[in-house]
Amino acid sequence: MNLASNPRLALRLKQACLECGLQSHCLPAGLCAEDIARLDKIIRNRRPLAARQVLFHAGAPCSSLHLVRAGTLMSLMPLGDGGQQVLGFHLPGEMLGLDALGSQVHDCTVIALERSSVCELPIQALHELGCELPAVQQAVDRAIGRELQTEHQHVAMLGRHFAHQRLAAFLIGLSSRQARLSRDPLQLRLVMSRGQIASFLGLAVETVSRLFRRFQDEGLLAVGRRSARILDLERLVDCCRS
Amino acid sequence: MNLASNPRLALRLKQACLECGLQSHCLPAGLCAEDIARLDKIIRNRRPLAARQVLFHAGAPCSSLHLVRAGTLMSLMPLGDGGQQVLGFHLPGEMLGLDALGSQVHDCTVIALERSSVCELPIQALHELGCELPAVQQAVDRAIGRELQTEHQHVAMLGRHFAHQRLAAFLIGLSSRQARLSRDPLQLRLVMSRGQIASFLGLAVETVSRLFRRFQDEGLLAVGRRSARILDLERLVDCCRS
DNA sequence: CGGCGCTTTGAACTAGTTCAAAGCAAGTGG
């Protein structure tokens, strides 16, 4: 199926940053209209991705960053023994591909979990613009810093002893990222499979499944196949620490 | 004791990038002498750190990056329940503080594990220089990309099932970083405590201790209190995958 | 409708943790 032939998607592809609903949650956040227009000009390609389509492979050469415009993506690190470690899930407004900044080669694979779309930012052009407009440079710095902090959070989570602490931390993380996008922070869409969540948390699938059940039994969550509603945020937060 | 009064340290503090033995393993790697001289001018402060001295605290405001010049540092993330997760160990030539790039606030604490010294790079000045000299911009990008990739490796390691895989991966990682510094890649200095290694790997101290013994019994390693010699690199590498 | 893949559930198992105590090394002060 040719996605571009879909009128609704074609419309979205034409959308410039200034008309994008994501504006204030994305890279341009905080920039003036003029700067956004400049930024907009260097965005090369707003391409739609089908579910399970690969954005780039580990080892692929690269001279661009990507911003998630819509949908959800996942990054994977090949493990050598054939397995894959899930490194992260990426929501709209988040930046992808920073790992390739220096080496020009990706160290992980990124794949769409549902129909998604991304904006491509050529690194070279972004640098040039950053030199002209300090606000753009700042925005890029913000994205880099946030990416690093997210990784730190992930490591801290994997360091937690108990499985329930990790799952709770994961759900709360998702919730606050939803909030950032002005979505309901209590209604979580679980676009990823249980297996992918398990890999992300360093657990077995079965453990994740049992924990979802347990959280539901304890009245913390209402769990669906592809969604979860947080019923008691406070206790869920406590759960991270005990 | 006033470290600056020590003549040997004072000498090292005056050392410019061009005379620094680390040159080709540090940020300036690949730059021409002229560019290095420019970079050198913006380095504000080469301060020595005593063992256990804190470079910066989580939450501290920040407008600089740091390069490790000598010694070893460790970054820690406060866990809320009072505990600390070890995020990483930092050897000479590696960059510190990138997490604060956007927010201007550190999300982790960095502490010296032994007498160390670091170079401070004001972010503002670094950006300005990067605009003038693309090679400097590239060097910074390299540092950022490498930092991200290191985090990815850490996550991938924490995702491994078995404790021996994690310890082996840790030792091999250390080894290759030593090699990068033209040090003997088989003779590892373990500046950090067993407890710190355990936290880094998401294990209990006792497990790490037992694994060191086991690796020694199996002829992979000769383990000392503060050092380890790799006796069979090939089998140690295999160990990461099985 | 039928088949495939994801999810759930149960039961046995085990790797790693926890608890407790002894062993060491390094630094301190008399």
Place this chain on the structure above:
DNA sequence: CCACTTGCTTTGAACTAGTTCAAAGCGCCG
């Protein structure tokens, strides 16, 4: 210079959280 304190490391034994294995349930897509 030695005795002593302190903190890290090692070792052993009991315990348990999470894994593994197996099988049934369920939903989705062709």
